[in-house]
Amino acid sequence: MKTMHELIGERIKSLREAKGLSQVQLAKLCGWAAPSRLGNYELGTRKVSADDAVVLGSALGVSPAKIMFGDEADSVFKQYEYPLFAYVQAGPFSEVGSYTASDAKAWVATTKKASENAFWLEVKGHSMTAPQGVRPSFPEGMLILVDPAEPVETGDFCVASANGDSEATFKKYELDGGVSYLVPLNPAYRILDCDHSIRIIGKVVKAQWPEETFG
Numbered sequence: 001m002k003t004m005h006e007l008i009g010e011r012i013k014s015l016r017e018a019k020g021l022s023q024v025q026l027a028k029l030c031g032w033a034a035p036s037r038l039g040n041y042e043l044g045t046r047k048v049s050a051d052d053a054v055v056l057g058s059a060l061g062v063s064p065a066k067i068m069f070g071d072e073a074d075s076v077f078k079q080y081e082y083p084l085f086a087y088v089q090a091g092p093f094s095e096v097g098s099y100t101a102s103d104a105k106a107w108v109a110t111t112k113k114a115s116e117n118a119f120w121l122e123v124k125g126h127s128m129t130a131p132q133g134v135r136p137s138f139p140e141g142m143l144i145l146v147d148p149a150e151p152v153e154t155g156d157f158c159v160a161s162a163n164g165d166s167e168a169t170f171k172k173y174e175l176d177g178g179v180s181y182l183v184p185l186n187p188a189y190r191i192l193d194c195d196h197s198i199r200i201i202g203k204v205v206k207a208q209w210p211e212e213t214f215g
Contacts, residue, residue, distance in 0.1 A: 006044030011067055013042040015060045029059040058211075079109045082145060084120040087168045108143060112206040115149035119202075121159060121170065122210075127184035128170055137185060138207055144170060145206035157204040158182075160194075168201055 002010075016026050016038075023035040023042070030052075032038065040046035048056070053064035060067075063079075083104030108120045123142045130137035136157075138144065144159070152158045154175040159168045160182060171182035171192065182192040 003044055005047055007070075008048050008068060009042040009044040011070055012038070012048075012056060012060075015062060015067070016042075019060060026056075026059060030055045079111060080113050081107045081109045082114065082118045082120055084108050084122070084143070087121060087124065108210070110145060110206055110208060112145060114145060114147040114205055117149060118145055118147040118205070120145055121168070123170060127186050127189040130185040131187065134185070136207075138170070141210070143208055143210055144204045145208075146202040147205045148202035150203035150205060152200050152203045159201045159204065161199045161201065170204070173200070 016023070019026075021029070023038045027033075027035040027038045030038070037046070041048055041052075048067070050064070050068075053067045056067055057064040084106040085104065104119075120143050123138050123140055123144060126140060128138040129140070138157075144157075146159045152173050154173060156173050157170070158173045159170050160173070161168050169182060169192070171184055174181040174183050180194040180198045182194055182198070184191070
């Protein structure tokens with residue numbers, strides 16, 4: 001009976017050969033100096049880490065789950081696509097049926113299932129970058145999935161408009177004594193006292209880096 005590492009190795013070899021790549025060529029695409037690492041993977045003598053599965057998947061044009069789990073990953077790790085909007089679009093487009101496919105800057109896939117009206121925003125600025133070593137943290141450039149159908153409670157991360165601003169903002173929502181606050185994770189930024197003027201656009205239900213971040 002073959003080990004899990006051997007089965008993964010067979011999948012890597014099969015995918016590589018289907019692309020018409022040699023071990024040397026695939027290793028180069030992965031940024032690895034020598035093909036011996038890839039050879040060990042294909043023989044099943046070396047464990048494929050999650051990070052290397054991402055690198056291999058990118059080079060071979062498949063998901064990391066495909067490499068680790070095979071064809072059944074397509075059903076186990078189903079992908080959902082949601083539109084990527086600009087912050088000024090977040091408010092108007094948070095209503096059901098208020099946007100079309102052409103309004104999106106791009107469509108981004110994720111394994112997270114959200115409502116049909118969910119959308120992505122790209123984090124701007126550093127207000128949600130937590131101090132070093134503190135988690136969670138949402139650095140500039142990260143993508144956040146916003147779901148207008150999810151209720152937002154104190155302690156949740158949300159996208160909202162406050163005090164009549166037309167552009168949305170991403171913060172942590174806090175409610176204290178009947179007063180709403182939008183709280184940044186970066187202590188260098190001020191807390192927004194929203195009183196009753198806050199309009200919650202949606203709850204942040206997922207965060208991930210864009211695929212191009214990893215080349």
